[in-house]
Amino acid sequence: MDTIVLLGTAKMDITPAFPAELQPAHPLRPDAATETVRRLYARVAVFQRKSERGQSHYAVVISADIIYFVDQRIDSLRKQLYERWGIPGEAILLQGTHTHSAPYPGSRFGETFDGPYRPFIELLETAVLQGVELAMANLEPVDAERGSGSCGFATYRRKRENGNIVMAPSDEGPTDPEVTVIRFRKRDGHTKCAFVHYACHPTTTYGNAFSSEFPGVATEQVEAALGNDAVALYLQGCCGDIRPAVVRDGRFYAGSNLEVTRFGCELAAAALEVLSTGMEPLRFVPFEFRCTRVRLPFQSQPTSAELEAHKDKADAWGAWSRILLEHPERNVPFELLRIGYIRLADGLAFLAMNGEAVAEYGLYTKRVFAGKVLPMGYCNGHTTYIPTAAQLKEGGFESYTAFYSSGRPSPYDPSIEQAIKEAILELVEKL
Structure with missing residues (x-):
């Protein structure tokens, strides 16, 4: 018997009507932002499957135009969703698109220090809860299909110069140009929702204004092209060492909304090309949820x-x-990397990490599972950069500087790469 899945969606505006400091801090942002260049949204997709006994099972994917959801707010949001609708925490995927042009959704030092961020925390979390409520109200049967294309504006950002690793464009490291698109069609043939999965830091600009960056441009263009109130979610891949090629004279520079628009249009064009070609039908299966924690020693x-x-x-x-x-x-001996696994269909699963994983982890996941598992960073909280063993030995921002600037005891031990890859294999292949 085919598994019937219902889908509900919502798109909630989370653009502040009050001044707010953008994060991470940057010299080009001396004051709180008051201007809006591109509005910020939280997009919600709620999946419902009923068992033969009539019991409802849910999976929720939320993509918000923020840097990431902070650790201390995850449990609160999951608790409220469980109390209201009975959705278990492991079935809820909360991801930030990782735009660097949004207010910080809480302190990186924990709830005690959340005070200055309270106005935006309340705005964001109210929107998320209302979005789920709206999505629950428009659940309807859907079919799923997937396809892939390519987009080439992302570049590796670790370059070796005079024996050191500097943040500059380089052809020496891996990128992930693949654009994976998942379409969910209503029974009348119209698209209800689309997922656009890509791996690239939304750091085109450091203007002191609210902006959803290139993911916002891309998703809004996809939504406009699909029409019929379709909602498009940007799913961020493993992009800890990848950023847009805003390059002049061999160096990155801070772009403007012109470059943001250009990159967003490129990504939208790639996604729409996939949507216009023959996509592979997906067969829904009973939902699967698993999670694990990996110890990352310093x-x-x-x-x-x-x-x-x-x-x-x-x-x-x-x-x-x-x-x-x-x-x-x-000042602890280790941190924990949380990895969640959500499977919705035969050929559609998410591997959600709460760290800022570099491209190699995403490419590894795609390679070993033949593209059937979409790797995602910035999900369900945040630790810090997750470099490879080689990068930890090389140094550079992602594997040295960032650890000290964020108040870690030291960089991670190179043994983390093997531990993470083994954990991914065990989690996905676990029966």
Whole structure:
């Protein structure tokens, strides 16, 4: 018997009507943003399957134009969704598109420090809950299909110069140009929803204004082309070391809305080309949800004496020391990477990581599972960059600087790559 799945969707505006500081901080953003260049949205897709006994089973995918959902807000949102509709936490995927032109949805140091971010937290979470409610009200049967194309504006951002790794465009590392599109059609043939999966940092611009960046341009163009109130969700892949090729004289520069629009149009064109060709039908199956945690050990932990020796310095080491002295709970031997697995159809599953995984992890996932599992970063919370073993030995922003600037004890141990890949295999292939 074919599995019948119903889908409900919603698109909620989360653009602040109040000044808000954009994150991460940047010298081009000295003040709180008040201008809106491109509106921010939270897009919601709720899937419902009924068992032979009539029991409802749900899966929820939420893509929001934020940098990511912070750890301390995930449990609260999942609890509210469970209490209201009985949706288990592992069936809920909360992802930020990772635009760097949105307010921070909470403090990276935990709930105690959420005070300055409260207005946007309340706006975002109210929109998410209302979006799920609206989606529940328009559930209807759908069929699914998938296809893939290519988009080429993303570039590797780690370049070796004079023995060091600098953030500059490079042809030496991997990128993932594949654009995967999932279409959900209503019984009348019209598209109800589309997923557009791609891997690239939305860091085209550092203008001091709210912007959904190129994912927003792409999804809005796809929605306009599909018509009939179709909702398009951008699903961010593993892009920790990939960014748009806003390049001049061999270096990245901060682009404007002109470049944002250009890249968004390129991605939309690639997605629409896939939608216009013959796509492969997908067969829904009983939903599957699994999750695991991987221990990511740090290379070392500083002693209190070491931190005290640096704390009065005006450089990066001083800032690092002060963070760890003020937040001793961060000086730990390891962190946990959370990986979730959600399977909706034969040929459609999501591997959702809460870290900022580099491209190699996404390419590995696609390779070993023949493209049937879509790798996603920035899901259900956030740790930090997840580099490869080779990158941790090379140094550079993603595998050295970012750890100290975010107040970690040290970079991760290179053993994490093997541990993560083994965990991915075990999680997906687990019977």
